[in-house]
Structure formats: structure tokens, C-alpha cells
Amino acid sequence: MNVLIVGLGSIANKHISALKNINPDIKIYALRSSEDANSIEGITNLFSIIEIKVIQFRFAIISNPTYAHHQTIKELIPLNIPLFIEKPLLSKLDNGELVNLINKNTIITYVACNLRFLDCLQFTKNYITNERINEVNIYCGSYLPNWRPGRNYKKTYSANKDQGGGVHIDLIHEIDYAYWLFGKPKKVSKVFSSKSSLKINAFDYANYTLSYADFNTSIILNYFRRDPRRTLEIVLEKETILVDILKNMVYRDTELIFHSEKTIVDTYETQLRFFIDKIITEKSKLNIIDEAYEILEICLQND
Structure with missing residues (x-):
């Protein structure tokens, strides 16, 4: 199973650890913003969408800074793979533009809020x-x-x-x-x-x-x-x-x-198992992009 990760911060490391517990043979690729980015054992660095397109990915994890989510998601839509998006969905409201684009292209989405699994x-x-x-x-x-x-x-x-x-x-x-x-x-x-x-x-x-x-x-x-x-x-x-x-x-x-x-850290593996088994395989609708956008409206509207 090939998985793409965009953003290699502390949250991404928790997802990587959970993925390796789920499938020790998993192959993890990271889209990096600079060719000077450090190398991490067991992770293959990629530096462009062109490189990504030649690999068949099971899904992508978007865990880069929130302000970059909008552009990243738009760039990944043509891959037509499920998107696991780290919370929050976006840093600001966009009048539903991204939600409409995702739904138009029938992309499977899940916005990660792991406390639901505590x-x-x-x-x-x-x-x-x-x-x-x-x-x-x-x-x-x-x-x-x-x-x-x-x-x-x-x-x-x-x-x-x-x-x-x-x-x-x-x-x-x-x-x-x-x-x-x-x-x-x-x-x-x-x-x-x-x-x-x-x-x-x-x-x-x-x-x-x-x-x-x-x-x-x-x-x-x-x-x-x-x-x-x-x-x-x-x-x-x-x-x-x-x-x-x-x-x-x-x-x-x-x-x-x-x-x-169990601790909050344990929820990362539970959540990813749910994403793979229920969201991808069974097409469950828990916390898809539409719901996550409603929650973002509660958070941000008229702020």
C-alpha cells in the first residue's frame, strides 16, 4: 500500500507511526516543499505533482499548515484518491468553493478529529x-x-x-x-x-x-x-x-x-483504521468535507 503525506510535522509523525502499526509493509511518500528538505528513513521524498502522478496511491494525508490546505487539496483532486485531511479543514471560509469542487469530482474525504475516537x-x-x-x-x-x-x-x-x-x-x-x-x-x-x-x-x-x-x-x-x-x-x-x-x-x-x-495518542491508529475500513472501503459519511465545513462555520463565521 502506497500512502502520500503532505507536511511532515509532529502530527504527521503520529500518523506515520500509526500507519506502520496497521501495515508494517506500507510505503510512505512525502511531498516536500524544498529539495533541501531532510531525508527520513523509510520515507521517500517527492518534490512535484508530476512525480506523484506516476505512483498509484491508496490515499493521501494532508497535514501541512492549515493555511496551505486549500491549495494542496485543489492540487490533489486530479489524482482521484481519498483524502485524509488533518483538522482544521481550512484557515478561513471560502463560501463552500472547495466543498463543491470535492463533491463535483466525487473525491472521498475525511477530516481528522481524533477525539471522537477517545x-x-x-x-x-x-x-x-x-x-x-x-x-x-x-x-x-x-x-x-x-x-x-x-x-x-x-x-x-x-x-x-x-x-x-x-x-x-x-x-x-x-x-x-x-x-x-x-x-x-x-x-x-x-x-x-x-x-x-x-x-x-x-x-x-x-x-x-x-x-x-x-x-x-x-x-x-x-x-x-x-x-x-x-x-x-x-x-x-x-x-x-x-x-x-x-x-x-x-x-x-x-x-x-x-x-x-488508553491515551489520546492511541486514537490516531483507531482513527486511521476507521478511515481505511469505513470511509474508503464502506463509503461511510462520518466527518466528510461537508460536515467539516459546517464545523468550520461555527468556528469562524463572523469572527
């Missing part, structure tokens, strides 16, 4: 089925300078608005799993700002309210919390469910009712 969220989705929800609170806070040790955080794409950075889009996972759990909201309001001591030009704080027919969902995201916290609280009619995403645990009031030893 055990505690899978458990929670099943647990709340048919339960009356009164309120939802989602929180994700961590410290951007700790994300990439050894690098100046101010020079990373996350810190720079013109590179598609900002906590509101970097942590789109939280919006994605809210959409997955509760559906498309009827109304969205938001506040974005950059007022912290990080001193970056991208937004370092985002606060969303997603309004549903019977309840509201609050989502708070930030780059400046030194003690990481990632939680989902669901206030049901008779009890409150608290999901600790970092620990893969679920509490009912104060009682621990679910715990998995």
Missing part, C-alpha cells in the same frame, strides 16, 4: 442517549510555550494569525466533538481576544455559546493555562456527568463510572 467520549455519547440535557460546559486550557519544547512559541503557526493560528481554530476539536455529540446548534455567539501575557497576534482566548433547542453549550479555549485542563461537563436532569479528557475518565457526580488506560 474512549471516554465514546462512552459519554452512548451514556447520554435519550437523556434530558440542561447545560453543557466544555473547557480546554493549556500553555502554548510548552507545546513544542525547544522552539520559540511566538514563531510557531499557532501564535500567528496570518499562518492560520489562534486558539479558536487550533482547538477546533472541542467544537467538533460538541457537534458530534449534540448536533448542529441553532445559534452561535462568540468572543475572541488576545490579552494574555503571551503577547501573540493570534487569538489566545475563545469563548463560544452554542444554542440548542433545550440547552446551551459553553466552550472556553485558551493558550495560557499552565496546569492543563480539558473537560466536558454535562448537566442532566438527575445527575451531572464530568468527562476528564486528559485522564480518559468519566464521573457521575463524584463517582468514577468509566476509566480507560
Whole structure:
């Protein structure tokens, strides 16, 4: 099986590791932006679309910077292969141009949001089925300078608005799993700002309210919390469910009712297996480009 990867950053390395677990004989090719790019053992560098066209690929993984996704996807459409697109889909809305182009060419797509495959969220989705929800609170806070040790955080794409950075889009996972759990909201309001001591030009704080027919969902995201916290609280009619995403645990009031030893890293392999078995083979429609664009609208519209 031949797989093409565009963008060899930290996320790509997680996908590569997962692919090798799935199929040790896999052949991985990387489309590089410069002929001076470093060589990585087990990966064949390619430098142009012309080189790509002579190889039969099972699918492509797009994991380059978000601002480059639009152009990359357009360039790969003529290959007529499935596209596994790392979140977020795009750095800005394009009035549905790319979605229409993908659908016109009947390209199989999947936009990666691996938290959907985390055990505690899978458990929670099943647990709340048919339960009356009164309120939802989602929180994700961590410290951007700790994300990439050894690098100046101010020079990373996350810190720079013109590179598609900002906590509101970097942590789109939280919006994605809210959409997955509760559906498309009827109304969205938001506040974005950059007022912290990080001193970056991208937004370092985002606060969303997603309004549903019977309840509201609050989502708070930030780059400046030194003690990481990632939680989902669901206030049901008779009890409150608290999901600790970092620990893969679920509490009912104060009682621990679910715990998995798996970590978020484990979801990368689960997600790729789902992509290969369900999206490519069975033509499942989970988080195809149309759905991912709706989630991007929640994230970005009128920002």
C-alpha cells in the first residue's frame, strides 16, 4: 500500500507511526516543499505533482499548515484518491468553493478529529442517549510555550494569525466533538481576544455559546493555562456527568463510572483504521468535507 503525506510535522509523525502499526509493509511518500528538505528513513521524498502522478496511491494525508490546505487539496483532486485531511479543514471560509469542487469530482474525504475516537467520549455519547440535557460546559486550557519544547512559541503557526493560528481554530476539536455529540446548534455567539501575557497576534482566548433547542453549550479555549485542563461537563436532569479528557475518565457526580488506560495518542491508529475500513472501503459519511465545513462555520463565521 502506497500512502502520500503532505507536511511532515509532529502530527504527521503520529500518523506515520500509526500507519506502520496497521501495515508494517506500507510505503510512505512525502511531498516536500524544498529539495533541501531532510531525508527520513523509510520515507521517500517527492518534490512535484508530476512525480506523484506516476505512483498509484491508496490515499493521501494532508497535514501541512492549515493555511496551505486549500491549495494542496485543489492540487490533489486530479489524482482521484481519498483524502485524509488533518483538522482544521481550512484557515478561513471560502463560501463552500472547495466543498463543491470535492463533491463535483466525487473525491472521498475525511477530516481528522481524533477525539471522537477517545474512549471516554465514546462512552459519554452512548451514556447520554435519550437523556434530558440542561447545560453543557466544555473547557480546554493549556500553555502554548510548552507545546513544542525547544522552539520559540511566538514563531510557531499557532501564535500567528496570518499562518492560520489562534486558539479558536487550533482547538477546533472541542467544537467538533460538541457537534458530534449534540448536533448542529441553532445559534452561535462568540468572543475572541488576545490579552494574555503571551503577547501573540493570534487569538489566545475563545469563548463560544452554542444554542440548542433545550440547552446551551459553553466552550472556553485558551493558550495560557499552565496546569492543563480539558473537560466536558454535562448537566442532566438527575445527575451531572464530568468527562476528564486528559485522564480518559468519566464521573457521575463524584463517582468514577468509566476509566480507560488508553491515551489520546492511541486514537490516531483507531482513527486511521476507521478511515481505511469505513470511509474508503464502506463509503461511510462520518466527518466528510461537508460536515467539516459546517464545523468550520461555527468556528469562524463572523469572527
